[in-house]
Each structure stands twice: as structure tokens, then as C-alpha cells.
Amino acid sequence: MTDRSGTSATAAGGFGTSGVTGPARVANAARTAVVWDALSQLLARLSDGEPLEIVDAGGGTGGAAVPLAELGHRVTVVEPSPDSLAALERRAAESGVAVRGVQGETRDLASLFPADSADLVLVHNVLEYVDEPAAALADVAGITRPGGAVSLLVTNAVAGALHRALAGHVTEAQHLLSDPDGRWGEADPMPRRLTRQQLLDLINHSGLTGESVRGVRVFADVLPGHAWEGDAQAGQHLVELEKAAADHPELIGIATQLHAVAFKS
Numbered sequence: 001m002t003d004r005s006g007t008s009a010t011a012a013g014g015f016g017t018s019g020v021t022g023p024a025r026v027a028n029a030a031r032t033a034v035v036w037d038a039l040s041q042l043l044a045r046l047s048d049g050e051p052l053e054i055v056d057a058g059g060g061t062g063g064a065a066v067p068l069a070e071l072g073h074r075v076t077v078v079e080p081s082p083d084s085l086a087a088l089e090r091r092a093a094e095s096g097v098a099v100r101g102v103q104g105e106t107r108d109l110a111s112l113f114p115a116d117s118a119d120l121v122l123v124h125n126v127l128e129y130v131d132e133p134a135a136a137l138a139d140v141a142g143i144t145r146p147g148g149a150v151s152l153l154v155t156n157a158v159a160g161a162l163h164r165a166l167a168g169h170v171t172e173a174q175h176l177l178s179d180p181d182g183r184w185g186e187a188d189p190m191p192r193r194l195t196r197q198q199l200l201d202l203i204n205h206s207g208l209t210g211e212s213v214r215g216v217r218v219f220a221d222v223l224p225g226h227a228w229e230g231d232a233q234a235g236q237h238l239v240e241l242e243k244a245a246a247d248h249p250e251l252i253g254i255a256t257q258l259h260a261v262a263f264k265s
């Protein structure tokens with residue numbers, strides 16, 4: 001709770017692991033370790049020891065917001081789904097922390113928060129769903145204070161094609177590669193996936209300064225589950241492998257997700 005370096009939450013397995021045990025917990029740790037490490041470093045960089053003002057745009061049920069609140073920060077989740085907000089409330093209560101939940105969308109951010117007010121804004125797995133990603137990111141940048149940061153997590157279109165082919169849907173994988181929205185077809189439930197270049201372009205056009213993009217879930221989603229089942233040490237090795245792969249210039253290309261931290265100057 002008081003350790004704002006993020007160490008406690010990392011030890012607890014990172015985002016959204018409460019109630020998760022055994023192999024599922026190991027798999028979750030391998031999938032979240034890279035993002036949580038980056039956030040831990042970011043929190044240390046942004047905080048002078050005082051709690052940070054954090055907005056989680058499209059924060060869902062609080063998988064990131066609650067661990068951040070557990071570290072002592074003031075977190076507001078802006079989320080359109082009432083069901084998710086109710087689940088967030090339950091999750092926060094179970095963890096004994098306060099997280100403010102507000103029903104709204106990224107387009108509402110300017111009316112919900114003063115301009116230049118948030119130390120950190122999370123936009124995790126949300127740009128895939130908004131009507132206009134560029135407008136959404138501009139709204140996010142508008143409430144971020146100068147010197148503050150935006151944490152962006154998006155679904156990688158290239159990995160989407162890989163996973164579709166691995167599932168046996170080869171023609172859909174090919175369709176995805178040439179689709180401007182990174183979708184494998186009309187029935188694809190995901191409205192959009194982004195390439196690394198599309199993410200960088202969005203960051204640059206929003207006026208934020210992008211740092212390097214890191215790859216998340218390079219191995220965890222393609223290795224068979226039995227690779228770490230019942231073997232805590234193998235699971236820890238997988239976490240370390242994910243951390244090593246996150247900055248690998250070639251492996252980033254096949255990461256399931258892309259994570260970027262961008263700053264407002």
C-alpha cells in the first residue's frame with residue numbers, strides 16, 4: 001500500500017491477479033509483467049513521494065486502477081459500461097481501497113477533468129474500441145499535465161495475423177494483414193488492431209512525445225500452457241523471458257500487445 005515504487009504490486013503478480021491462483025496466476029504474471037514494470041518505473045519518475053492523480057480511461061473493472069490505488073495513488077476510472085463500474089466498485093471494496101468510478105467516454109474527459117491536471121493517464125486496450133483513436137488521444141493529452149505521461153496499451157495487428165493463422169484460419173490471417181483496421185473479417189469482434197507504426201503516428205499527431213514501444217506477451221500467448229503448469233520456476237523463467245523480449249527489436253513485431261509511454265511537454 002505505501003510502497004509507491006510498485007514493488008508490492010509486482011510481488012503480488014501485477015494487474016488483476018487477486019483471486020487467481022496456480023498456473024493461471026503464473027500465466028497472468030507473464031502477460032502483465034512488462035506493463036507493470038514500465039508503470040512502476042513511470043510512477044517512480046513522476047512521483048516526488050506524494051500520491052499521483054491518475055485517470056484510467058476505459059479502465060473497465062479496475063484491473064489496473066485497483067493495484068495503482070493500492071500503491072496510494074488517487075485513481076479515477078472513466079468507463080462507459082455501468083456493469084464494469086459496478087465490478088470496479090466491488091473489486092476496490094474487496095481490496096480496501098477507494099477508486100472513483102465515473103461513467104463516460106474519452107470524449108467526456110475534457111468536461112470531467114481540468115485541462116493539464118492528470119499526472120498519468122492510462123489508455124489500456126481502449127483505442128481498439130473508440131470511434132476515432134486520434135480524437136480520443138487528443139482528449140487524453142488535453143487532461144494530462146505538462147511533464148505528465150500517458151500509458152498506451154494496444155492490440156498488435158501483426159500478432160493478430162499470427163494468432164489467426166496458428167488457429168488454422170489462414171485466409172483470415174491474410175485478410176487481417178491487408179485490412180487498414182487490422183480485422184480478420186466482418187465477424188471479427190475487435191473493431192481495430194494497430195501496427196507499431198500506427199501507434200507511433202497516433203502518439204506523434206496527438207502532440208505527445210513517444211518513447212520506444214515495447215512488446216507485451218511475445219511468448220506467453222504462443223507457448224503451450226503445460227510449459228509452466230505446476231512449475232513455479234518455469235513460470236518465473238517465462239516472466240524473465242517476456243521482460244527480455246519486450247525490448248527486442250525483432251520480437252516486438254509478434255508481441256500480442258504493444259505498450260508505449262508518451263509524455264506531454
Ligand SMILES: C[S@@+](CC[C@H](N)C(=O)[O-])C[C@H]1O[C@@H](n2cnc3c(N)ncnc32)[C@H](O)[C@@H]1O
Pocket residue numbers: 057058059060061063064078079080081084104105106107123124125126129130131
Ligand atoms: C478491452 S476493455 C479494456 C479494459 C481495461 N482498460 C483493461 O485494460 O483491462 C475495453 C474498455 O474500453 C471501454 N470503452 C469502449 N469505448 C470507450 C470509449 N469511447 N471511451 C472510453 N472507454 C471505452 C469499454 O467499456 C471497456 O471497458
